[in-house]
Amino acid sequence: xxxxxxxxxxxxxxxxxxxxxxxxxxxxxxxxxxxxxxxxxxxxxxxxxxxxxxxxxxxxxxxxxxxxxxxxxxxxxxxxxxxxxxxxxxxxxxxxxxxxxxxxxxxxxxxxxxxxx
Amino acid sequence: xxxxxxxxxxxxxxxxxxxxxxxxxxxxxxxxxxxxxxxxxxxxxxxxxxxxxxxxxxxxxxxxxxxxxxxxxxxxxxxxxxxxxxxxxxxxxxxxxxxxxxxxxxxxxxxx
Numbered sequence: 001x002x003x004x005x006x007x008x009x010x011x012x013x014x015x016x017x018x019x020x021x022x023x024x025x026x027x028x029x030x031x032x033x034x035x036x037x038x039x040x041x042x043x044x045x046x047x048x049x050x051x052x053x054x055x056x057x058x059x060x061x062x063x064x065x066x067x068x069x070x071x072x073x074x075x076x077x078x079x080x081x082x083x084x085x086x087x088x089x090x091x092x093x094x095x096x097x098x099x100x101x102x103x104x105x106x107x108x109x110x111x112x113x114x115x116x117x
Numbered sequence: 118x119x120x121x122x123x124x125x126x127x128x129x130x131x132x133x134x135x136x137x138x139x140x141x142x143x144x145x146x147x148x149x150x151x152x153x154x155x156x157x158x159x160x161x162x163x164x165x166x167x168x169x170x171x172x173x174x175x176x177x178x179x180x181x182x183x184x185x186x187x188x189x190x191x192x193x194x195x196x197x198x199x200x201x202x203x204x205x206x207x208x209x210x211x212x213x214x215x216x217x218x219x220x221x222x223x224x225x226x227x228x229x
Contacts, residue, residue, distance in 0.1 A: 035218070041221060042220050042221050042222055045218045093160070093161075106163065108159075110158075110159060111159075111160055
């Protein structure tokens with residue numbers, strides 16, 4: 001079974017630039033999550049999708065971050081404009097969702113390491 | 118959401134059992150205890166979860182106290198590859214929202 005794919009793996013940009021991350025979840029997984037992990041801390045949920053609808057985006061800084069999941073499969077997370085404090089690893093995860101699967105066990109991708117200079 | 122408290126770091130000898138504690142004294146009746154781990158430069162990996170009964174799978178065992186205020190993750194025969202950050206998370210099943218979803222975890226170092 002293929003895992004969660006993310007690209008790029010690494011990205012270096014200057015502050016005030018824009019950046020986008022892509023995630024392809026495990027086939028058939030209805031729920032998709034984006035997390036931000038700052039060095040030395042645990043992952044923090046930014047947004048959760050159920051199919052192509054947003055379930056929770058309460059921790060997403062909406063003035064600069066946006067995310068979409070068109071057609072309920074792949075997802076993109078965008079930062080515009082980036083700030084120094086956005087330097088982090090951005091993790092995508094997916095789960096079967098609903099009442100199925102192993103109690104919504106999340107499968108994580110390898111992450112994208114963003115450095116903002 | 119119930120808050121969890123874990124030691125910052127622990128060491129374990131290779132081949133010995135690793136016992137990782139977690140306190141969750143404010144856990145609610147419908148909240149599950151989940152454990153994930155994160156090996157360096159990888160995304161977190163699910164290990165096990167439980168509600169009130171002890172659980173065991175191919176990776177680990179989860180012991181939850183009768184009052185559910187604490188739990189212990191047991192890796193029965195730790196290997197060097199088990200060196201990772203271990204996260205104890207208390208959540209209503211399927212609800213992953215919240216500011217500090219994973220907390221800061223326990224860094225387990227397995228030594229030869």
